[in-house]
Amino acid sequence: MSQSLVIIPTYNEKENVEKMIRTVFSLPEPFSVLIVDDGSPDGTAIIVKNLQNEFPDQLYLEERKGKLGLGTAYIHGFKWALQENYDFIFEMDCDFSHNPKDLMRLLQECKENADVAVGSRYCKGGKITNWPIGRILMSYFASVYVRLILWISIKDTTAGFICYRRKVLESIDLEKIRFMGYAFQIEMKYKSVKKGFRVSEVPIIFTDRVEGVSKMNTKIFKEAFWGVLQMRFSS
Secondary structure, three states, rough: OOEEEEEEEEEEOOOOHHHHHHHHHEEEEHHHHHHEEEEOHHHHHHHHHHHOOOOOOOOEEEEEOOOHHHHHHHHHHHHHHHHHHOOOEEEEEOOOOOEEEEEHHHHHHHHHOEEEEOOOOOOOOOOOEOHHHHHHHHHHHHHHHHHHOOOOOOOOOOOOOEEEHHHHHHOOOOHOOOOOOOHHHHHHHHHHHHOOOEEEEEEOEEOOOOOOOOOHHHHHHHHHHHHHHHHHHHH
């Protein structure tokens, strides 16, 4: 059994899910994949079930009824990973905005240096392609805002491409994670730092999705803006 589990939440990702799964399984390091699907009406879960016949000991599927949010999908996956005794637990998008080949670099960073390895767009060497300049600026200054309010040094605070060591997730009370969108990613990093774990950033090239539809909306940004203030003053 692999020590490493990649958690991939999905909602209407039929264009990407099979290619993503096959790409992860083609890497030189063995990874397991857990798809957490929120009742995709486009048949994403059916594609995964068919692939399970080919990859019975590597590919897992948890189906949920309805679109319950990114944060709850990851928390569901974290609990599953801890129960199944994985040592390294990853978050990754299904749309290839995160290059699955970078899983190797995040894993190496966690094995050698860090408790949490963040695939970072904003540390030295990281960059974004295919985003309009307005969205790049909004994302960049959102991370600056988070660093100023929470007094943390992580440059890409909203990043969703991450490797956690098992002990980090075991130490965080997942039942008390409050936020679901971008703020979920911020809250997990903030709690990791507050508990004294070493968070390291690995530069990545983030590429906007080519297939499927983005789930981004203004509600997610509003949650992050107000959520950061709540985190700061409640701590």
